[in-house]
Amino acid sequence: MDNKEVILLKKALERQKKARIQAEKILESKSHELYNTVHHLKQENSKLQHLLDEKTSELDGAFINIIDPYVVMDLKFNVINMNNSAKDFLGYDHTKEEINLAKMVHKDYVDYTVKSFNFLIEVGTLKNYRAKIILRDTSEKHVQINANMIYDPTGKPIAAQGIIRDISQETEIKHLLAEQKKQQDIIVENSPLGIVLSVDGKIIKANPSFSKLVGYSEKELKILKVSDISATDTSKATQDLMDKMNTGKLDNFTITKQYIRKNGTILHAKTNVSAVKNFKGEVEFQVAMIEDISKELEAEEQLKASENRLSTLILNLQTGVLLEDEHRKIALTNQLFCDLFQISASPEELIGADCAISAEQSKEYFKDPEAFVKRIDEVLGNQKMVVGDELEMLDGRILERDYIPIFNNGRYTGHLWTYQDVTLRRNYKRTLEAQREKYSSIIANMNLGLIEVDNDDVVQMVNHSFCQMSGYTEKELLGQKAVDIIKPLDNKIVHEKNQKRLKGHSDSYEVKIAHKNGELRHWLISGAPRYNESGAVVGSIGIHLDITEQKHLQLQKEQLLKELESSNRGLQEYAHIVSHDLKSPLRSISALASWVKEDYHEILDINGQNQLQMMQEKIEGMDKLIDGILNYSSINSQNLENEMVDLNSVIHEIREIIFIPEHVNVVIMNTLPVLNSDRTKMHQLFQNLISNAVMHIPKKEGLVKVSSEETNTHWQFSIEDNGIGIPKEYHEKIFKIFQSIGEGERSTGIGLSIVKKIVDLYEGDIWLESEENKGTTFYFTLKKNL
Amino acid sequence: MKGIVFTEFMEMVESSFGLEVVDEIIEKSNLESEGIYTSIGSYEFNEMVSLITNLSDSVKIDTNTLLHTFGYYLFSSLGKAHPEVIKSYTNPLGLLYSIEDHIHVHVKKLYPDAELPSFKILEKTDHSISMIYSSSRGLYRLAHGLIEKCFEHFNSSAKVSYELLKEDGTEVKFDIVQNG
Numbered sequence: 001m002d003n004k005e006v007i008l009l010k011k012a013l014e015r016q017k018k019a020r021i022q023a024e025k026i027l028e029s030k031s032h033e034l035y036n037t038v039h040h041l042k043q044e045n046s047k048l049q050h051l052l053d054e055k056t057s058e059l060d061g062a063f064i065n066i067i068d069p070y071v072v073m074d075l076k077f078n079v080i081n082m083n084n085s086a087k088d089f090l091g092y093d094h095t096k097e098e099i100n101l102a103k104m105v106h107k108d109y110v111d112y113t114v115k116s117f118n119f120l121i122e123v124g125t126l127k128n129y130r131a132k133i134i135l136r137d138t139s140e141k142h143v144q145i146n147a148n149m150i151y152d153p154t155g156k157p158i159a160a161q162g163i164i165r166d167i168s169q170e171t172e173i174k175h176l177l178a179e180q181k182k183q184q185d186i187i188v189e190n191s192p193l194g195i196v197l198s199v200d201g202k203i204i205k206a207n208p209s210f211s212k213l214v215g216y217s218e219k220e221l222k223i224l225k226v227s228d229i230s231a232t233d234t235s236k237a238t239q240d241l242m243d244k245m246n247t248g249k250l251d252n253f254t255i256t257k258q259y260i261r262k263n264g265t266i267l268h269a270k271t272n273v274s275a276v277k278n279f280k281g282e283v284e285f286q287v288a289m290i291e292d293i294s295k296e297l298e299a300e301e302q303l304k305a306s307e308n309r310l311s312t313l314i315l316n317l318q319t320g321v322l323l324e325d326e327h328r329k330i331a332l333t334n335q336l337f338c339d340l341f342q343i344s345a346s347p348e349e350l351i352g353a354d355c356a357i358s359a360e361q362s363k364e365y366f367k368d369p370e371a372f373v374k375r376i377d378e379v380l381g382n383q384k385m386v387v388g389d390e391l392e393m394l395d396g397r398i399l400e401r402d403y404i405p406i407f408n409n410g411r412y413t414g415h416l417w418t419y420q421d422v423t424l425r426r427n428y429k430r431t432l433e434a435q436r437e438k439y440s441s442i443i444a445n446m447n448l449g450l451i452e453v454d455n456d457d458v459v460q461m462v463n464h465s466f467c468q469m470s471g472y473t474e475k476e477l478l479g480q481k482a483v484d485i486i487k488p489l490d491n492k493i494v495h496e497k498n499q500k501r502l503k504g505h506s507d508s509y510e511v512k513i514a515h516k517n518g519e520l521r522h523w524l525i526s527g528a529p530r531y532n533e534s535g536a537v538v539g540s541i542g543i544h545l546d547i548t549e550q551k552h553l554q555l556q557k558e559q560l561l562k563e564l565e566s567s568n569r570g571l572q573e574y575a576h577i578v579s580h581d582l583k584s585p586l587r588s589i590s591a592l593a594s595w596v597k598e599d600y601h602e603i604l605d606i607n608g609q610n611q612l613q614m615m616q617e618k619i620e621g622m623d624k625l626i627d628g629i630l631n632y633s634s635i636n637s638q639n640l641e642n643e644m645v646d647l648n649s650v651i652h653e654i655r656e657i658i659f660i661p662e663h664v665n666v667v668i669m670n671t672l673p674v675l676n677s678d679r680t681k682m683h684q685l686f687q688n689l690i691s692n693a694v695m696h697i698p699k700k701e702g703l704v705k706v707s708s709e710e711t712n713t714h715w716q717f718s719i720e721d722n723g724i725g726i727p728k729e730y731h732e733k734i735f736k737i738f739q740s741i742g743e744g745e746r747s748t749g750i751g752l753s754i755v756k757k758i759v760d761l762y763e764g765d766i767w768l769e770s771e772e773n774k775g776t777t778f779y780f781t782l783k784k785n786l
Numbered sequence: 787m788k789g790i791v792f793t794e795f796m797e798m799v800e801s802s803f804g805l806e807v808v809d810e811i812i813e814k815s816n817l818e819s820e821g822i823y824t825s826i827g828s829y830e831f832n833e834m835v836s837l838i839t840n841l842s843d844s845v846k847i848d849t850n851t852l853l854h855t856f857g858y859y860l861f862s863s864l865g866k867a868h869p870e871v872i873k874s875y876t877n878p879l880g881l882l883y884s885i886e887d888h889i890h891v892h893v894k895k896l897y898p899d900a901e902l903p904s905f906k907i908l909e910k911t912d913h914s915i916s917m918i919y920s921s922s923r924g925l926y927r928l929a930h931g932l933i934e935k936c937f938e939h940f941n942s943s944a945k946v947s948y949e950l951l952k953e954d955g956t957e958v959k960f961d962i963v964q965n966g
Binding site for chain 2: 004006008009012015018020022023026027120123125127128367657
């Protein structure tokens with residue numbers, strides 16, 4: 001314990017000691033005072049007792065006569081005394097019967113009464129005891145009692161006296177008020193309308209509905225002003241009205257205004273503001289009822305929009321509309337109506353005009369003006385719906401008019417005229433008829449036979465050509481079953497096709513028909529189903545062409561082809577046979593000639609030997625010729641054996657096999673393609689051209705160039721030499737068989753024919769460019785992807 | 787002012803802030819009584835004002851808060867001193883309703899010279915009471931604390947709001963709504 005604390009404690013202890021001494025002094029002086037007081041009281045008491053005795057009777061009288069009920073009771077609630085007022089009020093008289101006040105207390109108040117009584121005994125006085133009691137006549141009353149104890153001279157309580165006040169009415173009113181307040185609160189709290197209480201534009205109270213409408217809590221609203229949540233464009237109008245209200249010129253007004261919600265959106269609301277005035281007539285506060293009318297506004301706008309749409313629709317209708325009320329005044333019309341009757345006024349301007357007068361004015365536009373007016377009167381008189389009245393106008397237009405009377409709850413309220421310009425439609429009909437006539441005559445006069453049958457194959461219509469084709473007259477055909485008269489050789493096919501027709505198929509087919517005169521005819525028939533307006537198949541239409549002539553020609557052609565083929569085959573075989581048969585005697589001649597040359601070498605003179613030599617050469621040429629013919633006849637598309645052939649290797653082989661004079665070079669200029677082709681044919685093709693080229697080069701250095709190039713569809717090859725050239729006049733001739741320009745013994749005249757034939761097989765072309773003494777270039781093409 | 791208020795105030799200061807603060811505020815306040823108080827005596831109200839002002843300076847808590855806290859403390863002390871008074875009530879609203887008519891009557895019996903505040907009942911329902919505190923002392927915050935502690939004592943609670951009818955706090959309207 002440090003020194004400071006000791007000092008503090010010492011000081012505190014000192015204070016406590018002093019306080020005790022002080023308290024003891026106070027108590028001593030109080031004791032003294034008490035003693036004195038008691039002594040004094042004793043003296044006073046006896047004095048008072050005397051006084052009291054004297055005064056009691058006086059007081060009794062006074063109490064008895066006071067207006068409020070006054071009751072004295074003992075400690076057991078029995079009435080000792082009561083005044084007249086109490087007797088009247090309670091309905092009891094203590095002088096006539098014993099009254100116990102406790103019994104009068106309503107059971108709900110018994111506990112409270114016991115407590116209050118204890119309090120009274122303890123304290124001596126009781127104020128504002130409030131309870132319900134039951135009177136003699138069983139009616140219930142709320143009473144308020146102020147009471148105090150009466151003590152005997154020794155200070156012992158002996159009785160209590162009290163003044164009763166009937167507060168039933170007061171209680172009821174209070175109750176009623178509380179009830180009303182509660183109800184009002186419930187109404188305000190639960191009202192679907194927003195309710196706001198404001199003073200000088202400051203929000204004092206707002207109900208939950210309003211909080212919900214504007215999105216502010218009630219607490220937030222309490223610090224806001226009405227103007228804080230009002231949209232600016234309406235707040236000015238509100239302010240004017242509020243000013244009027246504040247100056248007493250206005251008690252109540254309703255406006256539609258916009259509030260700004262907490263989230264910034266706009267609330268459209270109908271607001272009813274009422275001023276609440278105090279008893280002095282000053283405006284104390286304003287009550288505003290706010291109703292959200294966003295939905296109503298929206299609905300209203302939608303209604304307007306749909307009205308607009310409707311009127312736009314009527315205005316732009318392709319029908320002249322005239323709505324008249326029951327007095328024949330125009331209620332509504334549209335632009336087309338004005339146009340039809342050449343009225344220069346706008347449809348709006350016509351509203352309210354008298355139609356009886358306008359009918360008289362417009363009648364002159366019609367072919368029969370009087371009938372026009374008369375018909376209107378007639379229709380109006382009947383008040384029955386009329387549809388499709390036709391009116392011819394002077395200018396050639398035709399109008400169609402409908403009349404619809406309008407009844408509302410059975411009462412005639414006007415009628416609607418609609419006019420439609422049907423001129424075009426009429427004209428269209430007429431054109432349509434003209435067209436039909438045109439086509440009818442075409443059908444009647446065309447070379448094709450036309451027949452229409454129904455679903456049972458009964459003939460509905462035939463044209464002239466069909467009658468001619470079949471040999472029957474129209475009369476004989478109409479109404480008959482087509483297959484019964486026109487007898488096809490194959491009944492089945494017609495039946496089949498008719499079934500197809502029912503399913504909506506159309507096609508062409510050939511039939512053989514017996515003409516009325518018994519002749520067999522070939523017909524090509526194109527058939528199509530016939531539909532009615534609703535799209536159902538009602539029959540078929542057949543177009544017939546007599547193809548008997550063509551049929552015969554075709555048959556002849558087919559016959560010819562067959563014959564050609566067999567004769568071709570014969571020819572080929574013939575060539576083979578001939579070649580072989582020719583070759584063996586030729587070989588014998590060659591052998592014999594060589595034997596003569598060997599055996600009779602010494603006998604023969606030079607001339608004879610030369611002639612033998614020439615004979616050998618001729619035999620050789622003959623042999624080549626026969627080989628050529630054999631080759632040539634064997635070239636046809638049937639015996640091609642296509643494979644991938646490398647043309648470069650083909651050229652190499654050719655260089656090995658054929659005789660190439662020493663001064664001539666055969667050069668491949670670029671790499672040649674690999675072609676899907678017959679190797680032997682390619683060999684023949686290139687060998688013939690190259691051996692021709694190397695033969696006729698008198699120049700010192702001969703050069704034969706082979707090259708290729710690709711086009712879209714073909715390969716093009718060229719074989720160029722620098723030989724003697726070929727005169728122009730031979731350019732075509734050389735490709736024909738047995739034609740040779742060379743005088744040389746080696747030339748058989750068949751080589752280029754073979755070339756041409758191979759090129760033809762590969763759907764190619766061959767030609768040449770040549771200049772005498774300079775050289776010749778052969779070009780040929782072969783089709784790719786054959 | 788009754789001595790018990792002073793003695794209890796000193797008790798609170800001692801228990802809350804220590805003996806040193808008690809001594810400090812007594813020294814600073816320059817009191818006629820020299821800080822010697824007995825519950826049965828009566829002392830100048832000014833002394834209480836000085837003591838609270840100095841306490842407020844010393845502990846940096848405003849006087850109103852100190853008074854409010856003292857109300858809580860005082861209710862308990864008074865309850866310990868006179869338990870029979872509180873025991874005669876079953877609920878806080880009943881107690882409050884009877885301050886004037888019962889409790890103050892008893893006080894007057896013991897201390898006829900006591901200067902008591904008045905509590906005028908305006909309205910009482912089963913769950914609420916509204917009354918007007920009036921006292922030349924203007925210690926409504928003390929009353930506020932007493933009222934709240936009263937509810938706490940009965941294991942209850944209430945929303946106690948007050949409105950100054952006079953600016954100096956000599957007349958204050960209390961609206962008390964019991965929770966639950």
